[in-house]
Every structure is written in C-alpha cells, then in structure tokens.
Amino acid sequence: MRFLLGLVGVVALLVLGAWALGLVTLNQTQVARAPDVKVEGGQAPGFAVNVATVELGTENKTVAVPTVHVTKPGDPRQDAPAK
Secondary structure, eight states, X not given: OHHHHHHHHHHHXXXXXXXXXXXXXXXXXXXOOOOOOOOXXXXXXXXXXXXXXXXOOOOOOOOOOOOOOOOOTXXXXXXXXXX
C-alpha cells in the first residue's frame, strides 16, 4: 500500500514538472454545461417549533460615576511632592 501511494506521488510530481516545463499543455475544447433537470411534485417538510419569549424594556437608574483627574508631567498646577 505504501509503495502504491509513493508511486502515485512520484507520477503526480512528474506530471506537474512536465506541465511546469511546458511539455504538457491543457486546452479546453468544449464548454461545460449543467444538465437539464426537471423536478415535479414533492412537498416540503413541516416543522412545529417552540421558542422562548424574550421581553425587552427600559428602566431609568442613577449610577454613580467616579471623577477622574489627569495631570500631565510638568503641569504647573501639579502639587509639589510631599517632603
């Protein structure tokens, strides 16, 4: 089995090498066309689905937000370090 797999790999490499060197060319001679298919009758399946109920609403609340003070280095308003 290993030998067969190795042989297929070597053949594939040889074909790719021949194609890369221009020894093998592929030219399409005929345009592909999907087959004509006729479908008649039939019925789609029916499903009964029970899903959860989700209720959305709004509520007004007061939230305490912390105050943030930012001082940049070299800002003259910055307090002198404690000694």
